[in-house]
Amino acid sequence: MSKNLVGLFMLTVFTLISCKNETKTIDEDAQISAVVEEKVEPVELLEFGYNLNNYTVVRDTIKAGDSFGEILQRNNLDYPQIYNIVEGAKDSFDITKLQVGKPYTLLMVEGDSVQLPKCFIYQPNKIDYVVVDFADTTIVKKGKKDVTLVEREATGVIDGSLYLTLQEQGLSTIVAYKMSDIYAWTVDFFRIQKGDRFKVIYTEKYIDDSIYAGVDQIKAAYFEHKGEPFYAFRFETDSTKHIVDYFDETADNLRRAFLKAPVQFSRISSRYNLKRRIAYYGNRIRPHKGTDFAAPVGTPILSTANGTVIASERRGGNGNYVKVKHNSTYSTQYLHMQKRKVNVGDYVKQGDVIGWVGMTGNTSGPHVCYRFWKNGKQVDPFRQDLPQAEPISDSLKVKYLDYIHPIKQQLDAIMFADPKADEEEFITELNQDNAISSKKSN
Incomplete structure (x- = not known):
């Protein structure tokens, strides 16, 4: 092949490669431009009924000496505005009852030269909140955060007290207080004995499926005191008035006319x-x-x-x-x-x-x-032979017994947990394993 033909061939190959690379670069640039030009919508961040993306959010807690007016004044509102807001809210929300340590949120918007609060949100607890919106006229709205209930089971054998037994297991002591309320008429909690034991089914509250918000209710419980069993099942006797009480396995009310003691855990x-x-x-x-x-x-x-x-x-x-x-x-x-x-x-x-x-x-x-x-x-x-509270009416008794049947089965199936016995069993097994290892080495 002549040198001219070889040169022509190489020039053609180089041209084709260059065109291909140039096309690729153009395509990549076009794709990048398309991505840049594509409008990305921010994900809505919803809380308290507002899209927080539309505001500057200020979160804080009520400090000692804080008042509603002082908080708003620190955030660029003057006293005439604050006075009008207080007057507009006074029939729906008592601003004097803000508690030290409770969280509040301010939603801020752009003013003429500074950020100004549009609304004040107060949280007396983890679930409830009060919104004081003062964009145009003062509007007070009360709401609750979405709560999920999760069912739990707990059991134990009393060594010192119900309170300490739950505490040693890392469980909420609120369960102990709720159980003492349920059994206040039937069990002498101030005379509780070592070896008494319990099983309980209860629900816990979670906000947004992740934030723990405390114990909700005890669904059912079993308490064995001095060898005598006491069942308790939560049941609504009047759905229109939301009347709820605790009854035993035969539909008798656990309440009596008088509490056994005027103080708890005494x-x-x-x-x-x-x-x-x-x-x-x-x-x-x-x-x-x-x-x-x-x-x-x-x-x-x-x-x-x-x-x-x-x-x-x-x-x-x-x-x-x-x-x-x-x-x-x-x-x-x-x-x-x-x-x-x-x-x-x-x-x-x-x-x-x-x-x-x-x-x-x-x-x-x-x-x-x-x-x-x-x-x-x-x-x-x-x-004294004190009177018992009214039992479930005959018309509701069949419904009640059908309702508690699966719950009682669940309760009966829970095995008693005794952490000290488990610890002793673990030590025994460990000693046995060490003995076997020592025998093998010999």
């Missing part, structure tokens, strides 16, 4: 005793017509039944005390309070806080002396 330090010797009075025999429940100063004291307050005063050895008349037969009295919460004539419900444990009057330590009156005479409340 202990009896002195019982009703007409022949008791009292050290305060020189160890002489003086009738003790009350039941003393020892508890730390400041512990809430609960009314053990519905009734009307007929005395709320401080007098002599009784110190601060409250007396409640429940009906023509029964009254109760609560002595040595640090502080009283109710006044004469107030109507209180079973479980309402009526005062706090103290040491007023004649007392050698913090406690509440609980006195129980029947037909005008002080008696021992633990020796």
Whole structure:
């Protein structure tokens, strides 16, 4: 082949390669341009009913000394504007009840020269929120975040207390308080025994499927006290009024007319005793017509039944005390309070806080002396055959028993967990493994 032909061939190949590369570069540039020119829509960030992408979001918590007006003033609103906002919101939201430590959010928009708040959002808890929108006229809106309920199971054997048993397992102690409310009429939690055991099915609340928001409700429970089993099932007896109560496996109501104790998780330090010797009075025999429940100063004291307050005063050895008349037969009295919460004539419900444990009057330590009156005479409340609350109506009983059947099966299938027994079993197995290893090495 002549040199001219070879040169022509090489020139043709080079030209073809160059054109191909140029075409590729043009195509890539076109694709990049198309991507750049394509409008990317931001993902909506929705919260409290607003698209947060449209605002500058300021999040903070209420500090000591903060007020609604001071917060808005710090964020560029003047007092005339703040006054109009407060006036517009006062019938729907009490701005004076902002609690220290609670979170709030400001949604800010561009003003003439600075960012200005469009609305104030206050969160009294993890679920509820209040929106004060003041873009044009003040509008107050109350809402709740979406909550998912997740069912849990827990079980344990009591070593010290129900509270400590749950705490040692890393479970919410709120479950203990809710169980004490359910069994307040049937189980002496201040006389709980080592070896008592429980099983419980309950629900927990989660916001956006991920943020824990606390315990919701106890669905069912089993508590074995002194070898005696107590079942409890949550059931709605009136769907229109949302009346809910707890009943046992035979549809009897767990509630009684009176709580067993006026304080939670306490202990009896002195019982009703007409022949008791009292050290305060020189160890002489003086009738003790009350039941003393020892508890730390400041512990809430609960009314053990519905009734009307007929005395709320401080007098002599009784110190601060409250007396409640429940009906023509029964009254109760609560002595040595640090502080009283109710006044004469107030109507209180079973479980309402009526005062706090103290040491007023004649007392050698913090406690509440609980006195129980029947037909005008002080008696021992633990020796009274007190009436039970109404059972489920006959018309609902079949529905109730059908409802609890699968739940009871689920409850019965839960195996008792005893962390200490599991630890002992683990140590035993470990020792056995070490013994086998030592034997093999020998």
